[in-house]
Amino acid sequence: MEGGRIFVKGSEAVAMGALDAGLKGYFGYPITPQNEIPEYMSKHLPEAGGAFVQAESEVASINMVLGAAAAGKRAMTSSSGPGISLMQECISNMAGGEVPCVIVNMMRGGPGVGDINTAQGDYFQSTRGGGHGDYRTPCLAPATCQEAYDMTREAFDWAFKYRTPVLVVGDAILGQMKEPLIRRAPRPDDPDEASGWRLGQTSGPNRRILRSLHLAEGKLAEVNLRLQEKYRDMRAQARAEEFLVDDAELVVVAFGSTGRIVKSAVRKLRAKGLKVGLLRPITLFPFPEQVLRDLAYSGKRFLTIEHNMGQMVEDVRLAVRGLSDSDFFGALPGNLPTPDEFQAAIERACAGASL
Amino acid sequence: MSETVAFERTPSVADVATHYCPGCQHGVAHRIVAEYLDGQGLAGNTLMVTSIGCSVLLYNYLLFDAVEAPHGRAPATATGLKRTNPDKVVFTYQGDGDLASIGMAEIMHAANRGERITVVFVNNTVYGMTGGQMAPTTLVGQKTTTCPDGRCASREGQPFHMAEIMAGLPGVAYSARVALNSLKNIVQAKKAVRHAFEAQLEDRGMGFVELLATCPTNWKMTPVQANERVENELIPCFPLGVFKDLKTSGAC
Ligand SMILES: Cc1ncc(C[n+]2csc(CCOP(=O)(O)OP(=O)(O)O)c2C)c(N)n1
Ligand code: SF4
Numbered sequence A: 001m002e003g004g005r006i007f008v009k010g011s012e013a014v015a016m017g018a019l020d021a022g023l024k025g026y027f028g029y030p031i032t033p034q035n036e037i038p039e040y041m042s043k044h045l046p047e048a049g050g051a052f053v054q055a056e057s058e059v060a061s062i063n064m065v066l067g068a069a070a071a072g073k074r075a076m077t078s079s080s081g082p083g084i085s086l087m088q089e090c091i092s093n094m095a096g097g098e099v100p101c102v103i104v105n106m107m108r109g110g111p112g113v114g115d116i117n118t119a120q121g122d123y124f125q126s127t128r129g130g131g132h133g134d135y136r137t138p139c140l141a142p143a144t145c146q147e148a149y150d151m152t153r154e155a156f157d158w159a160f161k162y163r164t165p166v167l168v169v170g171d172a173i174l175g176q177m178k179e180p181l182i183r184r185a186p187r188p189d190d191p192d193e194a195s196g197w198r199l200g201q202t203s204g205p206n207r208r209i210l211r212s213l214h215l216a217e218g219k220l221a222e223v224n225l226r227l228q229e230k231y232r233d234m235r236a237q238a239r240a241e242e243f244l245v246d247d248a249e250l251v252v253v254a255f256g257s258t259g260r261i262v263k264s265a266v267r268k269l270r271a272k273g274l275k276v277g278l279l280r281p282i283t284l285f286p287f288p289e290q291v292l293r294d295l296a297y298s299g300k301r302f303l304t305i306e307h308n309m310g311q312m313v314e315d316v317r318l319a320v321r322g323l324s325d326s327d328f329f330g331a332l333p334g335n336l337p338t339p340d341e342f343q344a345a346i347e348r349a350c351a352g353a354s355l
Numbered sequence B: 001m002s003e004t005v006a007f008e009r010t011p012s013v014a015d016v017a018t019h020y021c022p023g024c025q026h027g028v029a030h031r032i033v034a035e036y037l038d039g040q041g042l043a044g045n046t047l048m049v050t051s052i053g054c055s056v057l058l059y060n061y062l063l064f065d066a067v068e069a070p071h072g073r074a075p076a077t078a079t080g081l082k083r084t085n086p087d088k089v090v091f092t093y094q095g096d097g098d099l100a101s102i103g104m105a106e107i108m109h110a111a112n113r114g115e116r117i118t119v120v121f122v123n124n125t126v127y128g129m130t131g132g133q134m135a136p137t138t139l140v141g142q143k144t145t146t147c148p149d150g151r152c153a154s155r156e157g158q159p160f161h162m163a164e165i166m167a168g169l170p171g172v173a174y175s176a177r178v179a180l181n182s183l184k185n186i187v188q189a190k191k192a193v194r195h196a197f198e199a200q201l202e203d204r205g206m207g208f209v210e211l212l213a214t215c216p217t218n219w220k221m222t223p224v225q226a227n228e229r230v231e232n233e234l235i236p237c238f239p240l241g242v243f244k245d246l247k248t249s250g251a252c
Helices: A008-022 A035-045 A059-069 A081-097 A123-127 A147-160 A172-176 A219-238 A258-269 A287-298 A313-320 A337-350 B026-039 B052-061 B074-084 B096-102 B104-113 B161-165 B183-201 B223-237
Strands: A007-008 A025-028 A052-056 A075-079 A101-107 A165-171 A178-183 A242-244 A252-253 A276-281 A282-286 A303-304 A327-329 B045-051 B063-070 B088-093 B118-122 B172-179 B206-210 B241-245
Touching: A007 A008, A007 A123, A007 A276, A008 A035, A008 A101, A008 A147, A008 A165, A008 A172, A008 A178, A025 A035, A025 A059, A025 B074, A052 B074, A059 A081, A059 B063, A059 B074, A059 B104, A075 A081, A081 A101, A081 A123, A081 A165, A081 A219, A081 B063, A101 A147, A123 A165, A123 A282, A147 A165, A147 A178, A147 A219, A147 A252, A147 B026, A165 A172, A165 A258, A165 A276, A165 A337, A172 A258, A242 A258, A242 B118, A252 A258, A252 A313, A252 A327, A252 A337, A258 A276, A258 A303, A258 A337, A287 A303, A287 A313, A303 A313, A303 A337, A303 B183, A313 A327, A337 B104, B026 B052, B026 B088, B026 B118, B026 B183, B045 B052, B045 B074, B052 B088, B074 B088, B074 B096, B088 B096, B088 B183, B096 B104, B096 B161, B104 B118, B104 B161, B104 B206, B118 B161, B118 B183, B161 B172, B161 B206, B161 B241, B172 B183, B172 B223, B183 B206, B183 B241, B206 B223
Parallel strands: A025 A052, A025 A075, A075 A101, A101 A165, A252 A276, A252 A303, A303 A327, B045 B063, B045 B088, B088 B118, B118 B206, B172 B206
Antiparallel strands: A007 A178, A242 A276, B172 B241
16 A cells, blocks of 8 residues: 555545544544545445444534544544534533544535535634634644645644644545545554553543543633643644745745645746745644744735635734734635636735735 | 441442432432443443433442543444444443433434444433423423423423334334332333343344433422322333343344
8 A cells, every 4th residue: 555656536535544544433424525535434444444434413423433532542533614513512522521533624615504615714613623612623734635645644643642633624625636645554553552541441440531521629720721731732833834935025825725726826926026935834723823923023024815704814913913914815715716816816915905 | 236238339339429419319320230230240341421411420420431422422422432342331321301302313323223332311301400491301291490381292292202212213122111219110120221231242232221210309309209200100101111122133
């Protein structure tokens, strides 16, 4: 399996990444545009000795993940916006109970049922916790099939290192696009065997309990402080791709598929002599604040481009506050954005014109 | 004078006072489950899924590894747990609000799939923890804080009969209803709990046991009156008995 180039859809790359990460349980409910993930899993996960269940709903899917993950198994689900909304109750519970898992969101247009075409409108939901209470979920945003594979693998490492649900966020473009992929060697059978917290190894007075209810005075405060400490720790691991930013006067900030389309636009504009670059956040939480702040210190201007009505731009503005600001251009949810559309927006921003 | 111990604590029940109200039968249900698992030597091999309701602190009293599921979702959580740990004994412990209201979809589908889990369902015809609101099992005419004039069939519907409904689903190997209001019924309850676990252990399908229990606090009764209510009102509405006992599994 290792070494050779194969030609797969982004959603299949996600599924392969999870399998090669040592996945033991996949639980999901169909929704476009990510059905290739459960379809792939239904065949290949049982063959690899894992459990596949098509759940009756997204609510059930994520709670099945909770069960498998409570015993320390690498478990995941995948969905698209409306389904992720249904999962928020349990994601909050898993964040509170410190149970690791991976959740993939191949975003589509919203709000509501929206449409099945591509969009990036779930940025707030992905980076603000989404469910109730004080929590965050680490969130990785791949832009290519290879990244979809690598980052899904990596998501399990984040999940177990920090004992937390981790999101991998793509969109319909990434999910449906076919590209070459190189798979790496699968992980050993049970990479998290040693996890001291997992159920199934004790009983009696030293039994293990995974819970998010804390009624004793002061206990919940203690848990919340520990969670915040974890989130602070994660900040050091924030990542972004920098493309032609050093001499750029205008840095375009864009993530995922949009980041890729912007990259084409930036190349074309460079050929025309415009000093523009791209910063593509790879971790949406933790957000690569420091990279942006450093760029702001060196006097750059910013334009945030997203496939939504303006969400990540708030994080960009927070990062550069006091030093700079960011313009915003949003491609309309559900429409397929083009490099030309972005190119025009970038040119206008370079000229200082209002967008 | 020397003392003779007539009744010992079973090892999987913690030696602590519970938070339950006087006369509440959650404690009796806990004991029956623990006694069975201890008796079979299964304590070290059992994982439990706790739910939301008065019994949310079950893990303080039963000494098995536990994961707490969100309200109603225990059957899904147990599905994930059992499917990835088929060698473990997995059970859920759920109240009527948890199982038959918010969690109705999860229990139906887990049952229909024939998950090899045991479901202990405590039916006290009321939401205990949140202060006595109407439950899906509240009797017609029963007053609760959200049906203050009594449940009306044409307005709020009639109580769900879960043990019978579960018996109708192909994945359920065993379904029974018992009551905890008398010694005689407790003996029957022990038997039913045993059969509900055996359905799982023998890989036949889901084992389901409904325990009719008291909630003196929200029924606004003394424990003795509450026991009488089980006999005089609950049992006539929710007949005791075994509704299904499949001896083979429908495995593919
Ligand atoms: C999503 C959600 N909705 C509502 C609640 C509030 N709640 C807690 S316990 C409970 C009812 C439990 O009743 P039951 O299952 O009958 O158990 P009992 O307390 O009677 O043992 C409710 C509605 C909650 N915790 N979570
Ligand atoms: S409120 Fe009812 S169910 Fe809850 S502990 Fe008290 S008696 Fe038991």
